[in-house]
Amino acid sequence: MRKEPTVICPVCQDQQPMTRTLTAQSNQNVIFTCARCHETIRNIETNKGE
């Protein structure tokens, strides 16, 4: 099983794999869509580093 970076939803605090919740836009913005509460958040901070 691969280790994936995760994102914690700021709304419901659910931890989810980045690959399933983040959509990268062409302008390098990132949109997070929570699979649990379906909240959509733009430019969420991730722990992938700069």
Ligand SMILES: [Zn+2]
């Ligand atoms: Zn959520």
